[in-house]
Amino acid sequence: MKRTLPFLIILAVLGVALGAGWYLMRPGNDSPRPENTSSAVNSAVVSSSPGSKVSNSANSGAQPPHAIGPENAPVTLEEFGDFECPPCGLLHPVLKTVEKEFGPRLRVIFREFPLVPAHPHALVAARSAEAAGLQGKFWEMHDLLFKNQKTWHEEFDARPTFEGYATQLGLDLERFRRDASSQVVEQRIFLDGKRAHALGVKGTPTVFLNQREVPFESLAPEKLRVLINAELTRSEK
Amino acid sequence: MCEWTTRSGDVSAMSLQARTHSSSDYGVPDNPEAGAQPRKEVRLYGAAALVSLAGLADSIYLTAEHISGRSVKCTIVSGCSEVLSSHYATVRGIPLAVIGVAAYFSAFSLATLAAFDYKLAGTLLTIVVGVMFLTTLWLLYLQAFVIGHFCQFCLLSAIVTTILTVLVAIVRKAFSG
Numbered sequence: 001m002k003r004t005l006p007f008l009i010i011l012a013v014l015g016v017a018l019g020a021g022w023y024l025m026r027p028g029n030d031s032p033r034p035e036n037t038s039s040a041v042n043s044a045v046v047s048s049s050p051g052s053k054v055s056n057s058a059n060s061g062a063q064p065p066h067a068i069g070p071e072n073a074p075v076t077l078e079e080f081g082d083f084e085c086p087p088c089g090l091l092h093p094v095l096k097t098v099e100k101e102f103g104p105r106l107r108v109i110f111r112e113f114p115l116v117p118a119h120p121h122a123l124v125a126a127r128s129a130e131a132a133g134l135q136g137k138f139w140e141m142h143d144l145l146f147k148n149q150k151t152w153h154e155e156f157d158a159r160p161t162f163e164g165y166a167t168q169l170g171l172d173l174e175r176f177r178r179d180a181s182s183q184v185v186e187q188r189i190f191l192d193g194k195r196a197h198a199l200g201v202k203g204t205p206t207v208f209l210n211q212r213e214v215p216f217e218s219l220a221p222e223k224l225r226v227l228i229n230a231e232l233t234r235s236e237k
Numbered sequence: 238m239c240e241w242t243t244r245s246g247d248v249s250a251m252s253l254q255a256r257t258h259s260s261s262d263y264g265v266p267d268n269p270e271a272g273a274q275p276r277k278e279v280r281l282y283g284a285a286a287l288v289s290l291a292g293l294a295d296s297i298y299l300t301a302e303h304i305s306g307r308s309v310k311c312t313i314v315s316g317c318s319e320v321l322s323s324h325y326a327t328v329r330g331i332p333l334a335v336i337g338v339a340a341y342f343s344a345f346s347l348a349t350l351a352a353f354d355y356k357l358a359g360t361l362l363t364i365v366v367g368v369m370f371l372t373t374l375w376l377l378y379l380q381a382f383v384i385g386h387f388c389q390f391c392l393l394s395a396i397v398t399t400i401l402t403v404l405v406a407i408v409r410k411a412f413s414g
Contacts, residue, residue, distance in 0.1 A: 006353040010346045013290070017297055017342065024301030116319060116384055123319065190321075194303075197327055 061111055061195035062188035066138045068099060069107030074235035075210055075228055078109040080196050082204040083126060083145040084119035084153055087216075091205045092146035094221045102228060110142060112192040113204050121158040123189070124180075128162040130188050131179035137169045144168070210235075281408040282352035285362070285401055289345035292397035296337030299390055303332045316386025325379050333376075337394060340369050344401060351408075363405055370402040 065078075079095065081088040099108055112130065114122035125145050132141035144165045145152075152158040166176040179185055199208070207214040210231050218227060303321070311317035320326065326333055343365050350358035373395045380387050 003353075006349045006355070009349050013293075013345060014342070017293060017338070020294070021297050021301055021338075024298060025304055115324070197330070200330060 059195050059198035060191075062191040065109045065111065066133060066142070067107055067109045068139065070104050071107065073107035074105055075102070075231040076107045076109060076208075077228070078111060078208040078211075080111045080113040080192070080199075080201045080204055080206040082113055082115045082119055082122045083129065083142075084122040084149065085115060085204045086149070088205045089146050089149040091207075091219055092143070094219065094224060096143075097221060098224060098228060101225070102232075105232060106228060110138075111195060112189045113196045113201060113206070114189065115204060121152060121155070124159055124162065125152075126189050127180040127185050128159075128166070128176075130185040131176050131182075132166060132169065132171060133188075134179045134184065135171045135175065137171060140169050141165060275412060278408055278412045279352050281404055282348045282359070282362075285366075285404045285408075286345050286348035286352060288397055288400050288404065289341050289348055292394055292401070293338065293341035293345060295390055295393050295397065296334050296341055299334035300332060300338055303334050311389050313389045314387045314392070316380070316384070317388045317390065319386035320380055320384055320388035320391060325376075325384065340365065340372075341397075344369065359408070363409055366398070366401050366405045369398045373398040 069076075077095070077098075079088075079091070081091075095108060099106065112126040114126040116123050129138055129141045129145060132138055145162075148161075148165075152161045155161060162180075163173060163176065166173055196206070199206075199213075205216075205219065207219060209227055214224070214227060218224065299321070303326075328336065344362065347358045347362035347365060351362055376391060377395055380391060
């Protein structure tokens with residue numbers, strides 16, 4: 001009996017561990033959220049994309065996503081970006097061009113993927129964009145951050161600059177400051193990061209066209225245009 | 238009538254023992270009923286097994302939160318999201334928390350077996366805990382100097398691994414050889 005006892009103990013612990021893991025992963029086991037947090041999430045839903053579905057499935061990223069273009073567009077371009085990453089800054093005007101060119105046939109989604117150790121301001125920038133999103137100005141802040149990337153990238157503390165952008169966009173500054181450090185914003189960034197990890201994103205910018213990863217070297221405007229057209233043709237078939 | 242068992246002092250049994258290795262050479266207890274293992278050693282391995290359970294619970298919680306996509310909330314420090322959503326939270330796509338579950342479960346199993354006088358388990362436990370301790374030092378460095386944030390669940394794991402290391406070091410020093 002003494003010979004088998006340790007194995008029985010190990011098996012019992014394994015069973016309890018598997019049971020505990022299963023219990024914690026149950027979909028209904030979400031930790032309770034404070035009232036103000038859920039209302040803030042709801043306001044984010046309204047401000048960033050009215051009428052979009054809220055999904056709770058794991059690894060679907062923050063919901064609703066920050067998106068430009070109709071939900072039923074034949075082509076969806078999903079970018080995982082970091083506001084402090086120079087190639088993301090270079091991709092920004094390219095995406096603006098294709099957005100205009102393809103209009104309602106293209107839906108562009110931006111996902112936060114701040115490369116925290118490499119880019120010291122990336123997380124604060126992501127928080128600022130998300131906080132602006134809670135006041136319905138995500139894309140405006142997104143554009144300002146990318147356009148002025150070289151300026152604030154050099155700064156020791158970029159927060160005053162981001163607050164300046166918030167003022168420039170007519171945001172409630174007190175609320176912006178509060179939201180930037182809120183759980184809601186933190187969770188949105190966290191969920192986008194989870195989605196990135198699930199999709200195997202290693203760096204930024206990483207772009208998916210209709211869920212297919214676009215190689216980095218194909219992000220030049222002419223190549224991207226060809227790929228979007230190919231997706232459009234595929235969707236028409 | 239021939240009997241399988243031999244009496245103490247039987248010549249054939251003695252010669253058999255002389256020709257064969259001790260079963261403990263293969264990690265199996267020599268005589269589990271004899272109670273030859275010092276009580277303090279058993280207690281230390283038992284304590285190591287219990288401490289491993291705390292680390293196992295911590296890792297299971299983090300794994301569950303990672304897989305279900307929920308945000309881990311820090312209540313003592315404020316850097317859980319920064320740490321757990323950083324590049325360092327996964328190794329080749331495998332969440333560190335999952336590796337933690339495997340490590341703590343191995344430590345628990347080996348400590349339990351060592352407490353029951355499985356000699357090889359004690360040696361393996363020393364190796365596993367040594368690797369865990371070095372990994373913990375590396376993760377603490379990343380949190381302090383690279384990510385710039387601390388996650389309380391990672392700190393709890395660091396404390397558990399440190400206690401495990403101390404327990405294993407004491408037991409090895411006192412009872413090895």
